[in-house]
Each structure stands twice: as structure tokens, then as C-alpha cells.
Amino acid sequence: MSAKIRLYVDHPLGAGQSIPLEKDQAHYLFGVMRQRLGGTVALFNGVDGEWQAEVTEAGKRGGTLTCREQSKPLQMPPDLWLIFAPIKKARTDFIVEKAAEMGAARILPVGTEYTNSERIRQDRLQAHAVEAAEQCGGTYVPEVSDLQKLSQMLDHWPAERQLMFCDEAEVGQRLFLDVAQGNALGGGTGADRSAGELVDPLSSQPWAILIGPEGGFSDKERKRLHAMEQAHVVSLGPRILRADTAAVAAMTLWQQTLGDW
Amino acid sequence: MSAKIRLYVDHPLGAGQSIPLEKDQAHYLFGVMRQRLGGTVALFNGVDGEWQAEVTEAGKRGGTLTCREQSKPLQMPPDLWLIFAPIKKARTDFIVEKAAEMGAARILPVGTEYTNSERIRQDRLQAHAVEAAEQCGGTYVPEVSDLQKLSQMLDHWPAERQLMFCDEAEVGQRLFLDVAQGNALGGGTGADRSAGELVDPLSSQPWAILIGPEGGFSDKERKRLHAMEQAHVVSLGPRILRADTAAVAAMTLWQQTLGDW
Numbered sequence: 170m171s172a173k174i175r176l177y178v179d180h181p182l183g184a185g186q187s188i189p190l191e192k193d194q195a196h197y198l199f200g201v202m203r204q205r206l207g208g209t210v211a212l213f214n215g216v217d218g219e220w221q222a223e224v225t226e227a228g229k230r231g232g233t234l235t236c237r238e239q240s241k242p243l244q245m246p247p248d249l250w251l252i253f254a255p256i257k258k259a260r261t262d263f264i265v266e267k268a269a270e271m272g273a274a275r276i277l278p279v280g281t282e283y284t285n286s287e288r289i290r291q292d293r294l295q296a297h298a299v300e301a302a303e304q305c306g307g308t309y310v311p312e313v314s315d316l317q318k319l320s321q322m323l324d325h326w327p328a329e330r331q332l333m334f335c336d337e338a339e340v341g342q343r344l345f346l347d348v349a350q351g352n353a354l355g356g357g358t359g360a361d362r363s364a365g366e367l368v369d370p371l372s373s374q375p376w377a378i379l380i381g382p383e384g385g386f387s388d389k390e391r392k393r394l395h396a397m398e399q400a401h402v403v404s405l406g407p408r409i410l411r412a413d414t415a416a417v418a419a420m421t422l423w424q425q426t427l428g429d430w
Numbered sequence: 431m432s433a434k435i436r437l438y439v440d441h442p443l444g445a446g447q448s449i450p451l452e453k454d455q456a457h458y459l460f461g462v463m464r465q466r467l468g469g470t471v472a473l474f475n476g477v478d479g480e481w482q483a484e485v486t487e488a489g490k491r492g493g494t495l496t497c498r499e500q501s502k503p504l505q506m507p508p509d510l511w512l513i514f515a516p517i518k519k520a521r522t523d524f525i526v527e528k529a530a531e532m533g534a535a536r537i538l539p540v541g542t543e544y545t546n547s548e549r550i551r552q553d554r555l556q557a558h559a560v561e562a563a564e565q566c567g568g569t570y571v572p573e574v575s576d577l578q579k580l581s582q583m584l585d586h587w588p589a590e591r592q593l594m595f596c597d598e599a600e601v602g603q604r605l606f607l608d609v610a611q612g613n614a615l616g617g618g619t620g621a622d623r624s625a626g627e628l629v630d631p632l633s634s635q636p637w638a639i640l641i642g643p644e645g646g647f648s649d650k651e652r653k654r655l656h657a658m659e660q661a662h663v664v665s666l667g668p669r670i671l672r673a674d675t676a677a678v679a680a681m682t683l684w685q686q687t688l689g690d691w
Contacts (some may be wrong), residue, residue: 272667407533417678418532418682424667429667430667
């Protein structure tokens with residue numbers, strides 16, 4: 170048996186485990202998707218992989234699913250953060266959806282000097298990440314963090330985490346491929362180090378991708394980023410990309426070169 | 431002088447050339463963007479590059495712009511087609527916008543066996559491509575074709591145009607990088623030919639990217655595509671991508687490897 174419906178549940182999964190359904194889950198499964206007793210649903214919780222579960226109770230206000238067999242183990246994405254400055258609602262939603270699809274491990278919205286001080290609805294963005302995981306067949310759901318200031322994030326930047334930094338002002342500069350292959354590493358990185366030192370190990374290190382805000386980085390931010398030892402400045406081609414496009418393009422380059430593609 | 435406002439006009443551009451404004455353009459420039467006599471606007475028409483133009487007449491129902499100097503030559507994108515099966519309205523709009531930003535030369539919606547026979551509004555999609563070009567600083571606007579059947583398009587496939595074919599059924603199969611570098615070319619292409627024959631020249635040939643429909647290709651379509659001499663089957667990683675995500679990811683791989691990035 171292999172279910173067409175995939176559902177994220179906040180509940181432990183394992184052989185014989187019963188999962189009580191909340192009212193809206195019951196409405197979705199039995200009302201919208203017309204599932205009946207004995208029907209099969211794929212479940213994942215971000216921890217225990219994917220399980221095929223059988224509908225063992227169905228009601229208007231609730232129901233129960235019972236886990237039968239594991240259909241996928243937990244597949245962790247690479248240790249990649251996606252950091253971005255929130256923009257208009259639809260495009261922010263889109264970036265979170267795409268980050269989950271493309272296999273980011275964590276999604277971090279940041280405020281920059283030129284970002285409008287918009288609030289974000291962390292719970293709504295997290296729900297988008299869950300929905301994207303349900304759709305793309307993932308067994309892991311990236312955590313969406315609360316909004317924080319970029320400057321504060323950089324104050325506490327983890328020493329070992331490499332940073333792929335997409336600078337609009339560097340349009341046409343250099344390809345990520347060169348960075349990843351260890352060619353000419355000195356050119357775009359903040360620190361002086363020999364290329365040989367970094368060949369290969371880059372792929373085994375934790376990474377983050379930082380997408381510039383729509384208004385660009387301030388000079389102060391740009392200087393600080395360029396000076397970081399972990400920073401790798403990359404180009405995303407000769408045309409200016411919107412932030413949401415840049416997010417997908419940067420993750421593609423990273424996944425292809427250093428990730429799990 | 432360098433204008434912040436970029437406008438696409440369907441009119442020849444050149445030194446001293448006067449461009450009469452239509453009512454809605456006048457409303458946008460003078461009503462919404464508060465431009466006045468003597469203000470500067472960047473113009474492009476997809477043919478003559480980008481020109482800085484001065485507002486030489488401004489009225490409620492019209493006005494005139496006069497070209498002063500060329501600020502960018504025409505930058506043609508590589509000869510890349512993006513072929514996709516229309517999906518929900520918002521995501522179809524998104525694919526067209528992204529194709530223009532990412533530098534596709536032509537955008538071709540196709541109906542496949544598993545596509546709902548939705549119509550498209552070619553004029554609306556073309557307007558999206560224009561708007562994306564205005565935003566991304568491009569001087570070229572890709573043409574959005576009318577909807578046609580995939581099978582008919584393949585009946586008349588140009589012999590020299592290579593096809594990057596993203597097959598959901600091939601998730602995890604092979605990287606485009608391998609294709610582009612001419613490694614193991616025999617594996618994923620329809621025809622038998624030696625790898626050496628195709629190394630390098632690939633980048634000088636016209637290309638197309640075909641994004642699979644949400645419902646996947648039919649067996650018949652898949653067989654036909656795999657048998658094409660020009661087809662290169664590529665993987666977009668271990669997670670299933672939505673069609674709009676796949677479009678951006680595939681164009682990223684192509685632009686980085688064979689295009690103008």
C-alpha cells in the first residue's frame with residue numbers, strides 16, 4: 170500500500186502507533202479528501218521518517234490513524250541555512266516554500282538596514298514550510314526562526330559555518346563553481362588563505378546562504394560581510410534577480426556543487 | 431543622468447527620437463510616479479538597447495519623452511527556450527516572470543497528455559514578461575508563444591536544438607554538469623554517439639529546457655522524449671520540485687554551465 174495523501178503530524182510515529190486526529194485534520198481527510206475506514210495516509214513528523222497509516226476511526230470531529238509500516242527513513246537535508254530579508258507577503262511565503270522544497274535545514278528571516286521593519290508571522294511561515302514538505306515528499310521540515318537583526322546574527326556567527334553571500338553589487342563577478350572547486354578562492358573571500366587549504370572540506374562544513382534584501386545591503390553591512398572569514402561572494406548572472414528568484418538560484422548552485430543533488 | 435524608472439515602449443529608440451505616451455503610460459509616469467517636465471526615464475523596446483529619455487511634454491492624457499543617450503546596448507540572452515505546461519494561474523505567471531529574469535529567449539507553454547486543457551491568456555503572460563524585464567534591468571523581452579500541443583511541437587523539433595529534459599521519474603539520476611562536461615553522454619541521451627563528439631560545441635548550440643507537468647509525462651510522451659537525439663535527461667535532486675521551482679532550478683543549472691552567468 171502506498172498513500173497518495175501525505176500529512177504532517179506532531180506526534181510520534183512507529184509500528185502500531187495510534188495517532189488521534191484533530192478536528193481540522195479529520196475534516197480534511199474525511200470531508201475534503203473523502204477517506205474512509207481502511208484508507209491509507211502517509212504520515213511524517215520530521216523525526217521518524219514516513220509511515221503508511223490506516224484510518225481506524227473516522228468521525229466528523231476526529232478520528233484515529235494507525236501506523237502500519239515505514240515507507241521512508243528520515244532523510245535529513247544537508248546542514249544549509251537560508252537567510253533572507255522578508256519582502257512582500259506573497260514573495261516571502263514563496264521563499265519559505267522554495268527553501269523547504271530545495272532542502273534547506275533551517276530558514277532564518279533577518280532585518281537589514283534597508284529592510285522595511287515589517288513583522289513576520291512565524292507561525293504562518295512555519296505552516297508554509299510544512300505544506301511544502303507534504304507536497305515535495307520530504308520527511309524533514311525546516312524550522313523557520315523568528316525575525317532577528319542581521320547585525321546581531323553576525324555578532325554570534327558560528328566560526329565553522331561557511332557563508333555564501335549573494336551581493337547584487339557583484340553582478341557578473343564570479344561563479345560559485347569556482348568557489349566550490351577551490352579555484353581562486355582568495356579572490357572573493359574575506360580572509361587570506363591558500364586555495365589548497367579549502368578544496369573538498371568545504372562540502373563537509375555547515376553552510377548558510379544569505380540573499381540580499383530588495384533595497385540592497387548598506388555599505389556598512391557589505392563591508393562587514395566581505396570581511397568575514399567564512400564569506401564566499403558569488404554572482405548570480407548578469408541580470409538583477411528578484412530576491413525570491415535569487416533564493417532558488419543560489420540554493421540550486423549550492424545543492425548541485427556541495428549538497429545532495 | 432540615470433533614471434530609476436524603467437519603461438518598456440513599443441516604439442523605435444535613438445538619439446533625439448520622440449516617443450508619444452499613451453494614456454495609461456502618462457497616468458503611471460505623471461500620476462503614480464510623480465514625474466515632471468525635465469525628469470528622466472529609462473526606456474527599452476527589446477531591440478535598441480536602453481535609452482535615457484527626458485520628459486518633454488506632460489499631460490493628464492498623454493505626453494512625450496525624448497531620447498537623450500543610450501545607457502545600455504541590447505543584450506541578447508543565450509538562445510534558450512523554456513517550455514512548460516501551464517499550471518495554476520499564480521504559478522504560471524511566476525514561471526513566465528522567472529523565465530524573463532533568468533534570461534530565456536523564448537517562453538513556450540505546451541499542453542501535454544496529463545495537462546488540464548486550460549487556456550492561457552497569451553497577452554497577460556506577455557505583459558508579465560515585459561514587467562519582469564522592466565524590473566530586472568534587461569533590455570530584451572522574451573516572446574511568450576501561444577499554447578501548443580507538446581506532440582505537435584516535437585513533430586517539428588529543430589534538428590540542431592538540444593533539449594534539457596527534467597523527468598520527475600528520474601529523480602536522483604544524474605547531474606546536468608556531467609551532461610555539459612560531456613562525461614558519460616551516452617547514458618542519458620537518446621542517441622548513440624561518442625562523448626568526444628559533443629564536448630564543448632554544446633554551449634554554442636541552441637537549447638530548450640522542458641519542465642514536466644504537475645501530473646508528470648505520460649508513458650508515450652516519456653518514451654518519445656527519451657528517444658530524441660537532442661534530449662539530455664537531467665536530475666534536479668532527491669526531492670520532488672514543483673514545476674515553478676523546477677523551472678528556476680533548471681535554468682540556473684543551464685545558465686551556469688552553458689549560458690551567460
